[in-house]
Structures are given as structure tokens and as C-alpha cells.
Amino acid sequence: MEKPLILVSNDDGITSPGIAALISVAKEFGDVLVVAPDKPQSAMGHAITINQPIRLTEVHLYEGVTAYQCTGTPVDCVKIAIDKLLTRKPVLMVSGINHGSNSSINVIYSGTMSAAVEASIDGMKAIGFSLCDYSWDANFEVIKPFIRQIIASSLENDLPYGTLLNVNFPVPEDGHIKGIKVCRQAQAKWKEDFDKRKDPFGRDYYWMTGKFVNLDHGSDTDEWALAHGYVSVVPTQFDLTDHQRIAILNQWDCFNHGM
Amino acid sequence: MEKPLILVSNDDGITSPGIAALISVAKEFGDVLVVAPDKPQSAMGHAITINQPIRLTEVHLYEGVTAYQCTGTPVDCVKIAIDKLLTRKPVLMVSGINHGSNSSINVIYSGTMSAAVEASIDGMKAIGFSLCDYSWDANFEVIKPFIRQIIASSLENDLPYGTLLNVNFPVPEDGHIKGIKVCRQAQAKWKEDFDKRKDPFGRDYYWMTGKFVNLDHGSDTDEWALAHGYVSVVPTQFDLTDHQRIAILNQWDCFNHGM
Numbered sequence: 001m002e003k004p005l006i007l008v009s010n011d012d013g014i015t016s017p018g019i020a021a022l023i024s025v026a027k028e029f030g031d032v033l034v035v036a037p038d039k040p041q042s043a044m045g046h047a048i049t050i051n052q053p054i055r056l057t058e059v060h061l062y063e064g065v066t067a068y069q070c071t072g073t074p075v076d077c078v079k080i081a082i083d084k085l086l087t088r089k090p091v092l093m094v095s096g097i098n099h100g101s102n103s104s105i106n107v108i109y110s111g112t113m114s115a116a117v118e119a120s121i122d123g124m125k126a127i128g129f130s131l132c133d134y135s136w137d138a139n140f141e142v143i144k145p146f147i148r149q150i151i152a153s154s155l156e157n158d159l160p161y162g163t164l165l166n167v168n169f170p171v172p173e174d175g176h177i178k179g180i181k182v183c184r185q186a187q188a189k190w191k192e193d194f195d196k197r198k199d200p201f202g203r204d205y206y207w208m209t210g211k212f213v214n215l216d217h218g219s220d221t222d223e224w225a226l227a228h229g230y231v232s233v234v235p236t237q238f239d240l241t242d243h244q245r246i247a248i249l250n251q252w253d254c255f256n257h258g259m
Numbered sequence: 260m261e262k263p264l265i266l267v268s269n270d271d272g273i274t275s276p277g278i279a280a281l282i283s284v285a286k287e288f289g290d291v292l293v294v295a296p297d298k299p300q301s302a303m304g305h306a307i308t309i310n311q312p313i314r315l316t317e318v319h320l321y322e323g324v325t326a327y328q329c330t331g332t333p334v335d336c337v338k339i340a341i342d343k344l345l346t347r348k349p350v351l352m353v354s355g356i357n358h359g360s361n362s363s364i365n366v367i368y369s370g371t372m373s374a375a376v377e378a379s380i381d382g383m384k385a386i387g388f389s390l391c392d393y394s395w396d397a398n399f400e401v402i403k404p405f406i407r408q409i410i411a412s413s414l415e416n417d418l419p420y421g422t423l424l425n426v427n428f429p430v431p432e433d434g435h436i437k438g439i440k441v442c443r444q445a446q447a448k449w450k451e452d453f454d455k456r457k458d459p460f461g462r463d464y465y466w467m468t469g470k471f472v473n474l475d476h477g478s479d480t481d482e483w484a485l486a487h488g489y490v491s492v493v494p495t496q497f498d499l500t501d502h503q504r505i506a507i508l509n510q511w512d513c514f515n516h517g518m
Contacts, residue, residue: 043309046304048302049467053464054464055462073306075368079451107499121364153514162501180513182509185499194338204314206315206339207313208308208313208339237499237504240367241493241496249494250441254409254439
């Protein structure tokens with residue numbers, strides 16, 4: 001009997017330790033197809049490549065796994081997998097493990113989460129995994145049991161069209177992860193602080209830097225869970241409509257009357 | 260007395276006819292600061308530039324308007340405006356007018372909408388405007404009265420933190436726009452169709468193309484409104500949490516018990 005198929009991508013690139021860790025867990029659940037960027041594509045959000053061609057190259061990096069590196073963005077990787085590589089529907093798409101947090105507002109900038117969103121738009125069950133540790137040699141071993149459990153539950157349970165999971169792992173000081181919490185996305189933002197420099201020709205240029213600001217005091221948020229040693233799981237949607245606001249907007253003059 | 264300040268950006272680039280049309284209306288409401296990409300940045304989604312420096316150059320393109328072109332993405336433009344250029348808080352940020360639709364799922368890929376989302380994250384009232392006509396010489400004159408009306412209403416009314424407006428304009432065959440409708444984002448997707456070619460060296464490469472598929476039969480959607488000659492206004496949020504799903508997920512085994 002044919003084994004179930006799992007599609008894997010990320011944004012840190014196909015050679016990152018994070019994707020290697022995710023592939024090793026995904027293999028326990030079925031056949032694995034990897035289509036991931038050939039270089040780091042962090043913070044690419046939901047960008048797609050429309051003004052340049054894309055290349056796709058099969059690589060033999062992971063034993064027993066079909067893998068392609070792609071010159072495009074994380075979302076490009078998922079799109080080209082759907083159109084050119086998938087011969088059957090995956091039971092699951094997993095993205096990551098991201099080197100660094102994709103909790104709260106970071107979900108919007110994240111290429112890792114955008115790849116999962118794109119798979120979800122196409123109708124796949126999808127999960128993005130991220131570890132709150134930016135280092136290349138982060139310890140992915142300790143979180144593998146949680147990934148295994150979340151993948152197993154995702155395969156057993158329904159996840160309706162329009163919803164995917166954003167999973168973030170804490171790095172507790174004592175090394176002990178307390179459990180898993182289903183959360184809402186915390187209200188947070190980055191306070192920009194561009195570093196202005198002069199190039200060798202005397203011209204100004206800027207590096208984007210910033211400081212994360214959590215504006216949310218709720219204890220039901222992903223930031224709270226992560227700060228208290230829990231894995232955060234946020235059910236995430238790509239319907240951006242603020243449905244509650246529709247009735248209120250209909251009271252505005254310009255929407256009430258014709259021109 | 261100091262006039263109110265309006266921040267303007269887009270994704271088609273600072274020289275596009277769409278942004279020129281938007282600037283001309285914005286000027287009626289106050290002082291205008293433009294920070295926009297120096298080249299087309301369509302479909303960049305919420306990408307930000309973290310691996311390369313950014314440059315910012317003042318340009319004298321629009322009479323009576325302070326304008327900067329930026330080498331970064333639309334979101335970069337808003338971020339650097341906030342950190343380096345704004346000396347007072349804008350009463351409004353407007354993005355566009357995009358050459359082409361940002362209705363339904365297009366909101367996710369759109370640099371124009373992502374610029375507005377970024378302004379909204381920072382606490383500004385924000386509106387993205389798009390015309391469902393990709394041509395460079397699209398007729399922006401006919402939609403200016405609607406833009407004027409929507410900007411005026413947005414300044415008069417409250418728009419709470421977390422919600423911005425995604426406004427799309429139809430191009431009716433008879434040229435007559437019937438009115439404005441507040442809508443939800445239609446459920447829709449792009450069916451990928453990559454065009455595979457060979458380069459002069461015999462190697463494969465791909466161009467992304469696709470076909471828009473509206474999966475939604477509702478008459479309360481942006482796609483319905485646009486197809487029927489109405490301007491669509493979708494209240495849009497950057498809290499991606501599927502709040503209703505939290506209780507259901509809590510019934511999954513892995514979230515119910517500890518490890």
C-alpha cells in the first residue's frame with residue numbers, strides 16, 4: 001500500500017538544520033517530498049516571484065527523501081510543488097522548523113508561515129513550526145516529541161478548509177517544556193530602529209533593525225505561553241476579513257448612500 | 260495651523276500613474292508625505308529587507324509634496340518612514356492606487372495592501388486602494404470621487420486598532436460604478452500553471468502563471484460586488500487567529516494532556 005505523502009518546506013533554506021529535523025520526524029509518518037528555497041528567505045512574507053523566472057533542482061541531501069531546491073520564495077516553492085511535482089495530494093504540509101520565533105505579529109513577516117498558508121489555501125492541512133532560537137545550532141532534538149504528537153493529532157483530527165496551525169516552541173531557561181497551549185496571536189509589533197551608515201562613497205544607507213514590543217497583557221496569547229515555558233499553537237486563517245466590523249462600517253455615511 | 264499629514268505608499272513604484280492619482284486626492288485633505296518603492300514591487304506580500312541595506316532618496320516628482328523613493332519593499336517604505344521621516348503622526352496612511360485587483364485572496368500577495376497593513380500595525384488609520392485594471396494607462400479619474408468620499412469618511416469615523424480597509428474598484432463594461440459595498444473577502448485561490456522553458460544553455464526554467472478561481476458563491480463578497488459594478492470595501496485585520504477554532508482544538512488529545 002502506498003504510504004501517505006507529506007510536503008515539507010521552510011524559509012531558512014533547504015540546508016538548514018531546522019528543516020533536517022522536521023524531515024526526520026515527517027519521515028515517520030509517510031513519504032516525504034521537500035521543496036525548499038536554495039538560500040535563506042526569511043522575512044519574505046507571502047512574496048511570490050512574478051518578474052523573474054524560477055529554477056528547480058533535485059538534490060540528494062536527505063536519505064530516502066525526494067528533495068528539490070528552488071530559486072524562489074517559500075510560497076513559490078509550494079506553488080511549483082503543487083503544479084509540477086505532486087502526483088498525489090499530501091495528507092499534510094509542514095513548514096520549518098524555523099530558526100526563530102513566528103509568534104504574534106511575526107506570523108505576517110514569516111516565509112515559513114506563508115509557505116504553510118499557501119498550502120492551506122490550496123486545501124492541504126498545514127502546520128508551521130518555529131523554535132524561538134535564531135542560532136544555526138539550536139537544539140531541535142528536545143522538541144521532536146512535541147512535533148511528533150502535533151503531527152499525529154493533525155492527521156487524526158479534522159482541520160477545516162481555511163485554518164492552519166502556527167506552532168512555536170519556547171527555549172525555557174531550565175530546559176523543561178511544560179506542555180502545549182492553544183492560544184490566540186498576541187497583539188505585538190516591532191519598533192523600527194534603522195541603523196544609518198555611510199558607504200565608502202559617502203552615501204547614506206540603512207540596515208533595518210528593531211525591537212519587539214508586546215502590547216498584549218492577556219494570558220491566552222502565544223507570547224504568554226512561550227514566556228511561561230509552553231509550546232504555543234495558534235489556529236491561523238487567511239480570511240483577513242474583520243467580520244464584526246462589517247455592520248459598523250455600514251453605518252458610515254459613504255457606505256449608506258449612493259454617490 | 261498645521262495641516263493634517265497623510266502618508267502615501269504603493270507597490271507599483273513611485274512613478275506609477277496609480278500613486279500619482281492617489282497623491283492628487285490625498286493633497287485635498289492635508290500635507291502629503293510619499294515614501295514608495297523606486298521600482299515595481301508587486302506581489303511582494305509582507306516581505307521586509309533584512310539581509311541587504313536600504314537606500315532612501317528624496318525625489319521631486321509631485322508638486323507641493325515631499326517624496327522619497329526607497330530601494331526596499333512596500334513594507335520597508337512604511338517602516339523607514341515611521342523611523343526616519345515622520346515628525347508627527349499621520350491622520351491617515353493610504354496605499355495605491357494599485358494597478359490590478361487586491362480583492363479576495365490577492366490581499367495576501369499584495370505589496371500595496373501589506374504597506375497599509377504595516378501602517379495599521381503601527382497604529383495609523385490605513386486604506387489600500389486598487390483598481391481592477393492592470394494597464395499602466397488605466398482610467399483613475401472616474402474613481403477619484405469615490406476615493407475622496409472614502410477618505411473623508413475614514414477621517415470622520417473611528418477605525419479601531421487592528422482594522423484597516425481594503426478598497427477595490429471595478430471596471431464596469433458600461434463605465435458606470437453603481438455604488439460602494441462593505442464586503443467580506445471572497446474565498447478564492449490561484450490555480451498555478453508554471454510555464455516551463457529551456458534557456459539558451461538547455462536548462463529548464465519556469466515562469467509563474469495562474470488562473471484565478473473564485474470558490475465562493477456568496478453575494479456578500481468583494482468578488483460579487485466587483486463583478487456587479489460596485490466598489491468593494493473589506494474591513495481587514497492582521498490578527499490571523501481563527502478564534503472560533505480555539506475551543507475545538509482544545510479537544511484534540513495532544514492539547515488536552517501533558518506530554
